[in-house]
Amino acid sequence: MELHDLIARLPDGAVLTDSDLLESYRQDWARDPDAGTPLAVVRATSTDDVAATLRFAHEHTIPVVPRGAGSGLSGGATAVDGGIVLSTERMRTISVDPVTRTAIVQPGLLNAEVKRAVAEQGLWYPPDPSSFEICSIGGNAATNAGGLCCVKYGVTTDYVLGMEVVLADGTVVRLGGPRLKDSAGLSLTKLFVGSEGTLGVITELTLRLLPAQPPQSTVVASFATLSAATEAILGITGALRPSMLEFMDAVAINAVEDELRMGLDRKAAGLLVARSDAPGEFARHEAEIMVAVCEKVGATEVFHTEDPEEGEAFTAARRFAIPAVEKLGSLLLEDVGVPLPRLGDMINGVASIAERNEVIISVIAHAGDGNTHPLIVHDPADAAMTERAHTAFGEIMDLAIALGGTITGEHGVGRLKKAWLPDQLGPDVMALTRRIKDALDPHGILNPGSIL
Amino acid sequence: MELHDLIARLPDGAVLTDSDLLESYRQDWARDPDAGTPLAVVRATSTDDVAATLRFAHEHTIPVVPRGAGSGLSGGATAVDGGIVLSTERMRTISVDPVTRTAIVQPGLLNAEVKRAVAEQGLWYPPDPSSFEICSIGGNAATNAGGLCCVKYGVTTDYVLGMEVVLADGTVVRLGGPRLKDSAGLSLTKLFVGSEGTLGVITELTLRLLPAQPPQSTVVASFATLSAATEAILGITGALRPSMLEFMDAVAINAVEDELRMGLDRKAAGLLVARSDAPGEFARHEAEIMVAVCEKVGATEVFHTEDPEEGEAFTAARRFAIPAVEKLGSLLLEDVGVPLPRLGDMINGVASIAERNEVIISVIAHAGDGNTHPLIVHDPADAAMTERAHTAFGEIMDLAIALGGTITGEHGVGRLKKAWLPDQLGPDVMALTRRIKDALDPHGILNPGSIL
Known part of the structure; x- marks a missing residue:
């Protein structure tokens, strides 16, 4: 293979070919079971390294899977057989x-x-x-996290004003x-996000950037x-713009409390x-409005604090819900979103x-923005249960589409969700997507099998 | 010509061919002297009308110039000879x-x-x-106004969550x-904005949308x-986020005051x-900070009001600057932007x-966002002066590019600025732009001569 040519074009140590090391770059957090084994991993240290790698891949028509921190949940960084994993972790x-x-x-x-x-x-x-x-921030931009x-405050694209990007031919x-x-x-900036x-x-x-919150x-x-x-939820969003509005169901509450x-x-x-992060006393004022909304609809308990550390503890508890529920079994992690008035239909569905x-x-x-993460618990050793879990995974996306929603609010399509993308977008938008992909990556070497 | 075929596909009165009426659709506010004379104007009443027009144009390879309210300042709606002006004013x-x-x-x-x-x-x-x-709101989206x-609060793209769009083939x-x-x-939504x-x-x-300001x-x-x-200006933006921060020079001040x-x-x-639109008393608080900044740098007069109507009067005065300066002669209206620290260099330049x-x-x-509108005053009857004005128009864009800025912050490139676009973007980004254009509009019928 021409790999020595790639190695010669890059700094010492940039190209990994050791099979143990390759193994750790085969999957992201989606743990795609269909992940391939790459030819090599390039850990780029500069734009020049990325460009040299893509020129090489372009010349030899070798697939390249770009990879940030590997924390993706949709298989967007799943390696393909015989390809190059191009990691930006050192930049x-x-x-x-x-x-x-x-x-x-x-x-x-x-x-962070x-x-x-x-x-x-x-x-x-x-x-x-x-x-x-x-x-990684690069992965955030790649998935519009x-x-x-x-x-x-909006999503990643709302904060990306510009970029340097290396095209398929280097x-x-x-x-x-x-x-x-x-x-x-x-x-074009927005297209690449x-x-x-x-x-x-x-x-x-x-x-x-914004001034400190x-x-x-x-x-x-x-x-x-x-x-x-x-x-x-609808009462709060109708009354004001909270700086955070998070939900956990009974399973998550108990898993976190455990x-x-x-x-x-x-x-x-x-x-x-x-x-609420409204300035000065307005944060308390907005919190009081939210308390009143919750009490009006019959909340069983309502607690309100001005102490930032205490507030952060509850936010951390919400963030901890995924690892906590994971104690119950392996998770298939969903990311469907619906217009806010359909949130109840989504949760009931x-x-x-x-x-x-x-x-x-x-x-x-x-x-607050209608983006839900149903966590499907299953035991991978139980083949029948795992199959039922995968069926549920698909049915949840079907439901989101039926409710006028999206199959992914913030994780991206990657490889795990691409089978559902045509159902959401329809054939004409898929064709439009394909035309742009073909125009920018005519040899199809960039992350093949992801999205399309 | 096959125009009867187009007329047959559209509602009664949708197609204008009377030469007096065509005349009023040849130019937008840029008053491009090179505007052509269209074959017809279609005033669409529905998406179906737009699609039927584009299918017709696609079949016959006829150029189509989409037009909103015709208030564009870059010649993005300049008609081309033998083409169709497709107006959305009735939708x-x-x-x-x-x-x-x-x-x-x-x-x-x-x-409005x-x-x-x-x-x-x-x-x-x-x-x-x-x-x-x-x-028009359609024109706003088309130019990312x-x-x-x-x-x-950001620009139009920050507020566009979705769209229906008719492609070149209908x-x-x-x-x-x-x-x-x-x-x-x-x-894709962001690409079309x-x-x-x-x-x-x-x-x-x-x-x-946001809650009322x-x-x-x-x-x-x-x-x-x-x-x-x-x-x-730099002191204010460094201290807080004003909801508006507008500048007028001596010529504009006197023209408005006249x-x-x-x-x-x-x-x-x-x-x-x-x-400042910070909630409650924080607006006054932020205004006081802005007053202090202005006094510190030696402002000759500083005036502060909590009265919304009085504030609106000064805002209206700023908006009135363009028509006021226009009393001095015809205007070439620039729209260059620079990173904020270069604003002084731009104004001096x-x-x-x-x-x-x-x-x-x-x-x-x-x-506050570094976007300037130099208004170049000239007398169209004075050919030498008009030529000097056009020279200045180009030199201002050259200066913006040299300062790391943009040739258009909010008006768009249209026909008037396209000669400078390659200088700002460079040949590789122009080639990338061309690839996307060709992929989506292979016959080149959509607004030919605009941007590219």
Whole structure:
């Protein structure tokens, strides 16, 4: 094989071929059982390394799977047989410009590292996937990642002003820049955000930042019925814009309480954690409105705190729901979203799907923006149960589409969800997608099998 | 000609061919002297009309120039000889969903009409081009229009969650939808925003809305030097996020004062109008911070009001700057943007360009986001002066590019600026743009000559 040619083009140690090392780059957190074995892993240290790798792959028509931190949940970084896994984990510089309130970051930095670096200048990068301590900013851009703050602050694309991206043939282009307004030419920056490595490899991002977030007030409310909980969600979003509005069902509440012992109401059908970051006393004022909404719809318990640490503890409890529920068995992690008025239909529909397929499905949700994460519990040693779990996985996406929703709110399509994408988008949008893919990656070497 | 075939496919009266009527659709506000004469104008009443027109144009390879309200300033709706002008002015429905805080609008509604319709439900559509009373929401999406509030609230693309768009061959597709989070497939919605009618014709938009804007506090400050004014701009944006931060130079101040007689400081080199919409007393608090910044850098006059009507009067004065300066002569209207720290270099550079070319150039600016509108005054009857004005027009774009900026912040490239686009984007990004254009419009019938 011509691999020696690739090795010669890159810095010492950039190319891994040892089979043990390759093994650890075959899958992301989706643990795709159909993952292939790559020819090599390239750990790029620079844009030049990425460009050299893509030029090589282009010349030899070798598939390239771009990879950030490998924390993806849709199999967007699943390796393919005979391909190259191109990791950006070593590209980790950042420079912050407090005057234009922007940061220029390389893709390998973790989301949390970006947040910390800009916080040192009194600034804030809002998007906050639950995995923010372990996911990379490059992966966030590639999947248009969301998080808990999105209900008020939007998603990754809303913070990407520009980028450097390497195209399929190794050409390096710069798109956009540190300008809030720019109508010059097509919105190419936005096209690459969320393209999951199928159109190019992002080697640098120009991010828009906000001033530091004010201290948040926090409301925690328990409900005896799911319908009361969803009524409270619509009541809150109708009254104001919370900075966070998260939901956990009974399974998640009990799983978290088993681990953290923080006094959550184990008898509740649903729990909301809602926050306000309105300035000064307005945070308390908004929290009081949220308390009133919850009480009006018959919440069984409502708790309200101005203490940021206490509020953060409840937020962390919500973030901890996935690992807590994982104690019950292996998880298939869903990411469906619906327009807010259909949230109750989605949650009730998932309960029916669980019952019909005889599997436990715990629902947690970024409730304020209609993005739910049904967690399908199963035992991989039980083949019949695993098959039922996969059936439920598909039925939940079918339900989301039927409710006018999306099969993925923030994780991306990757390989795990691509079979459902045509049902959501329809043949004409799929054809449009294919035309753009073919125009930008005519040899089809970039992340083949992902999205399309 | 086969025009009878087009007429037969569309409702009675949809196709205009009378030469007087055609004349009024040849140009937009850019008044492009090279505008052609169209074969026909189609005033579509529905998506079906748009699709039928594009199918016809596709079959016969006839150019189609999509047109909103015709208020564009870059010649994006300049007619071409033998083509069809496809106007969406008659597509004017809107439905507002206060629960998901979204609106579904047809492209022909004016921006102001959208604002008023959502305001009836206590909601707010932020983007506010100065032309908001006469520009269409479809045109806003096609150019990724900005405005005065963008310094805090972003531009049109930040509010477009989905759309229906008719492709070059007449295929109708729906992209995105009323979901704040959606990572399913490529970000096609965002690609069509800002594409200036070169990739498809937008027939419906799903817009994200915010709760009604709180009352604003307003600060008006005059400065004896341009450097003091730019120092104040950077001081304000470094301290907080104003909801508006606008600049006028001496020419604009005097032109406005000539018309409105509101007591502006005629001796000032620059005037800032800044606003805060922070909740409750925080608006006053932020206004006081802005006052302090202005005083610290030596403002000659600083005025502060909590009265919304008085604040609106100063905002209206700023919006009135373009018609006021137009009393001095015909205008070439620029729209260049630079990263905020280069704003002073931009303003000083424009003064040099004016002096060198012996033309008056008045600078007004959405100062808080670095987007300036140099207004080049000239007398069209004076050929030599007109030529110098056009030279200055180009030199201002060259300067913006040299300062790391953009040739258009919010008006779009259209026909007037396309000669400069390659200088800003470079050959590789132009080639990338061409590949996408060719993939989506292989016969090149959509707004030919615009952008590319």
